[in-house]
Amino acid sequence: MTTLIYTTCLGLFCMLAEVLNLRKLLVPAIIIGLTAIFAVNLQHWGITTPATIGSVSVSHMIKMDNFAIAFSGLAIIISILIFVLSANYYKDEQNQISDYLSIMVFVLCGALVMFSYNNMAMLFLGIEILSISLYIMAGSRRFDTRSNESGMKYFLMGAFASGFLLFGIALIYGASGTFELEGISKYIAAGEVVPMFYLGVTLLLFAMLFKVSAVPFHFWSPDVYEGAPALITAFMSTLVKVAAFAALYRLFSHCLGGTMYYVEPLLIIVTGATIMVGNVIALSQINVKRILAYSGIAHAGYMLLGVLSSQGNAASSVFFYAGAYAIATIGLFALAIMTFKSNHSENVEAFNGLAKKNPFAAALISIFMLSLAGIPPFAGFLGKYYIFSEAIRNGYVTLTLFAVVNSIIAVYYYLKVVIAMYSQPANDKPLVIHPTYMVVAIICALTTIGLTIVPDMLMQILK
Amino acid sequence: MTLLLLLLPLVAALAVLLSGNKMASRVALLFTVAEFGLTVYAYTIFKQQGPEAFVFFHDWISSPKISINLGVDGLSFVMIGLTNFLLPLIVLSGFNREYSNAKTYFSLMLLMQFALIGVFMAYDGLLYYIFWELALLPIYFIALGWGGKNRVPVTLKFFIYTLAGSLLMLFGFIMLYYYNPNASFNITDLYNNPVCSCNQGWLFWMFFLAFAIKIPIVPFHTWQADTYSEAPTQGTMLLSGIMLKMGTYSLIRWLLPILPAGIAEWGPLAITLCVIGIVYASIIAIMQNDIKKLFAYSSVAHVGLIAAGIFALNIEGLQGSVVQMIAHGVNVVGLFFCADIIINRTQTANISSLGGIRNIAPRFNTLFMIVVIASVALPLTNGFIGEFLLLFGVFKYNTWLSVFAGLTIILGAVYMLRMFQNTMLGNTNENTQHFTDLNWSETLVLGIIAFTIVVMGLYPKPIFELVQPSLDIILNKAIAK
Numbered sequence: 001m002t003t004l005i006y007t008t009c010l011g012l013f014c015m016l017a018e019v020l021n022l023r024k025l026l027v028p029a030i031i032i033g034l035t036a037i038f039a040v041n042l043q044h045w046g047i048t049t050p051a052t053i054g055s056v057s058v059s060h061m062i063k064m065d066n067f068a069i070a071f072s073g074l075a076i077i078i079s080i081l082i083f084v085l086s087a088n089y090y091k092d093e094q095n096q097i098s099d100y101l102s103i104m105v106f107v108l109c110g111a112l113v114m115f116s117y118n119n120m121a122m123l124f125l126g127i128e129i130l131s132i133s134l135y136i137m138a139g140s141r142r143f144d145t146r147s148n149e150s151g152m153k154y155f156l157m158g159a160f161a162s163g164f165l166l167f168g169i170a171l172i173y174g175a176s177g178t179f180e181l182e183g184i185s186k187y188i189a190a191g192e193v194v195p196m197f198y199l200g201v202t203l204l205l206f207a208m209l210f211k212v213s214a215v216p217f218h219f220w221s222p223d224v225y226e227g228a229p230a231l232i233t234a235f236m237s238t239l240v241k242v243a244a245f246a247a248l249y250r251l252f253s254h255c256l257g258g259t260m261y262y263v264e265p266l267l268i269i270v271t272g273a274t275i276m277v278g279n280v281i282a283l284s285q286i287n288v289k290r291i292l293a294y295s296g297i298a299h300a301g302y303m304l305l306g307v308l309s310s311q312g313n314a315a316s317s318v319f320f321y322a323g324a325y326a327i328a329t330i331g332l333f334a335l336a337i338m339t340f341k342s343n344h345s346e347n348v349e350a351f352n353g354l355a356k357k358n359p360f361a362a363a364l365i366s367i368f369m370l371s372l373a374g375i376p377p378f379a380g381f382l383g384k385y386y387i388f389s390e391a392i393r394n395g396y397v398t399l400t401l402f403a404v405v406n407s408i409i410a411v412y413y414y415l416k417v418v419i420a421m422y423s424q425p426a427n428d429k430p431l432v433i434h435p436t437y438m439v440v441a442i443i444c445a446l447t448t449i450g451l452t453i454v455p456d457m458l459m460q461i462l463k
Numbered sequence: 464m465t466l467l468l469l470l471l472p473l474v475a476a477l478a479v480l481l482s483g484n485k486m487a488s489r490v491a492l493l494f495t496v497a498e499f500g501l502t503v504y505a506y507t508i509f510k511q512q513g514p515e516a517f518v519f520f521h522d523w524i525s526s527p528k529i530s531i532n533l534g535v536d537g538l539s540f541v542m543i544g545l546t547n548f549l550l551p552l553i554v555l556s557g558f559n560r561e562y563s564n565a566k567t568y569f570s571l572m573l574l575m576q577f578a579l580i581g582v583f584m585a586y587d588g589l590l591y592y593i594f595w596e597l598a599l600l601p602i603y604f605i606a607l608g609w610g611g612k613n614r615v616p617v618t619l620k621f622f623i624y625t626l627a628g629s630l631l632m633l634f635g636f637i638m639l640y641y642y643n644p645n646a647s648f649n650i651t652d653l654y655n656n657p658v659c660s661c662n663q664g665w666l667f668w669m670f671f672l673a674f675a676i677k678i679p680i681v682p683f684h685t686w687q688a689d690t691y692s693e694a695p696t697q698g699t700m701l702l703s704g705i706m707l708k709m710g711t712y713s714l715i716r717w718l719l720p721i722l723p724a725g726i727a728e729w730g731p732l733a734i735t736l737c738v739i740g741i742v743y744a745s746i747i748a749i750m751q752n753d754i755k756k757l758f759a760y761s762s763v764a765h766v767g768l769i770a771a772g773i774f775a776l777n778i779e780g781l782q783g784s785v786v787q788m789i790a791h792g793v794n795v796v797g798l799f800f801c802a803d804i805i806i807n808r809t810q811t812a813n814i815s816s817l818g819g820i821r822n823i824a825p826r827f828n829t830l831f832m833i834v835v836i837a838s839v840a841l842p843l844t845n846g847f848i849g850e851f852l853l854l855f856g857v858f859k860y861n862t863w864l865s866v867f868a869g870l871t872i873i874l875g876a877v878y879m880l881r882m883f884q885n886t887m888l889g890n891t892n893e894n895t896q897h898f899t900d901l902n903w904s905e906t907l908v909l910g911i912i913a914f915t916i917v918v919m920g921l922y923p924k925p926i927f928e929l930v931q932p933s934l935d936i937i938l939n940k941a942i943a944k
Binding site: 359366375377382385393405407408418419423 | 523593600604622630633
């Protein structure tokens, strides 16, 4: 609970920083603040006493269990890495930097709520805090029509999904008479479930699948990713995706597990379609942001496999997968943003001959690409391995085989960038990589390799 | 000791990367020779204390349980010996050539050596899989960075093809893990607790496809010839000399003893595919005019016979396959090095536009001749022992198959000798008239290879002694119903 309160205070501080004329100090202040919040967050580890504000118990609203703390920790680390990048990214927009950064901190607030909600109302609030902040950030390049389009599209589609979410929650409330996860779970266990409840669950599921960009609710994501500023795309494809998945996972592990038999066929079809559509459409893309958007859809499919296995405690597998995916994506974006900037292009051609211009950066990008493709010895491989073996353990053998076959397709488009770097002639545009970007990329690369060497560090957290 | 053998190439790869482009090849040679020396030393220990001296166990991942379980038995030792013997030669073959960014090039080779040794040492299924995949990365980047004109589509095909097989194998391993009563990837657990034979049939294909693509067995060979001719020579040597052997080694180590019922069900089909592959690849080799492609197809024919000997499921076949793996590894490196020498000096890979090299390069002629006769399996060369045992093994399995498999010797003689005749004999022409004889490093490489060919041909006993105990265990598991 304190994690959330402090993060909100940090967001408010960012807004005030403009008034106090502290713009230059803002990024270091946020990073220090987030590091402190990370430490505070860890202090709750293993404590089972209900959350309180003062003397008022809020445990029916928010429950800081280990699941929530682990994902909050991951989210805070992701945010720190993104904020390190933001100092240089927004250096030409000094007069708006405090607005941008405070909104990004609020995205994190929304995510924290989504990790720890114990009540359907909090789930809705968390998703809305996160989404509304993102609608603004996606459209934050005011004079760029593509950014406007991105924000508008995201908003319209997102608002629609929120409607579904709210209606679903209302129906569930109507049937069960409670917003609380435990209450709903007890209502299911009692066995007198009315049809209205199932309708509510379906609508709720649709809304969540929209948020994780699962097929057939994925159409917004490539356009939004492409139009949004690259840093926000990085934010969306890491923090937001992790948050949406944790929320979906929590929904099934804490509350709707009893309806699994009902949603299972639907989820299986959605998972298969998500993996396939994401991978196949990514093959024909030439814009790197779009490739990553579609690959993100495919990754969502793999994580849905983990959600399917949620009855068998697959939390640590999903956690590892999300962590490996997010770290590799941030590292990739750190270097890609610089490449986009120096080439004024976001297409694969921008990477042509990078190995000659900057062999070290090219090697790092290769590591991230191979990790995303799930090739050992990088963390992405172990993530896939955990998810697959968890899915097999829970009996989804055919679906896993399907996912395995599809991950062969994925290699093609990840290697497209690697091939461009290593076998195409270099253009004459110089590539300048800002030191902070390089540092972030190196940290991510070391983590990507280190997680393979000591995977238990993450895997044991949620045991 | 085990760890030292495994990790020295990794350290060497880093050292080469830091040493700078000028020194890279020399540093790499130094380390590979040291590694070979270490292997010789390990051999003396192995002789005295047996495999127990090489067991290394360390916990790694707690759930699902994967451990760093390394070991060296006779079979592993022979393969490690082959790797560490060939690597210095491969590095040396890169001397006196210009490579852009040489430090990365040689560093990748050493990384490859690390992964290969890991494959041969791993006694844990998933650890083995990780090394298996790790071996793919350096060779892919070697071919992509230093390959020929057409390298991009060719290497991509190679990568996706082999990865496809590997991922199926990963799936197979995970299934084995859950079928196993101890829930373990440990090789002894997998050996001692065979899966229900109802599941072995399809699991067989998960593994067989991965190995068949790597080996390659017809019809999964289509990536191979192009990759061989597009990769730089050292890459081709690594691929054909050692990496192929990963596939045949894995057949013996991971397929025969773990899925005996699967072998009983599908083995006949597999061996038939192998024999078809032998004849098919030999015929294609006869029609090749490109020297590298000719060697590539001859390689398909030879490894097809090795795989056939393994599926024959008798001790002669297995022994023959191990000896032939070593012999073919040595010979094919020699062949591709000769091809590289010819292409480098004449700027053509076209057999019909060559000729008369014998007249002006006698040293090259002699050494090339020895390598060629070894690969057509003339008695007294290493090729003979392996092929003889393999054919005998296949003969015991099925007479008709052995008749077709035996064609490999006749057809092999046809394409090899025709190639030799067209390139080396006859009169010199404008392509070959400026052919200079071998320099010191080339003479050294080919000299060592020729020497090994003869020594192995005369005295193969140490290899038999080394591998006999492991092969007995594996064969017992494989034919136990």
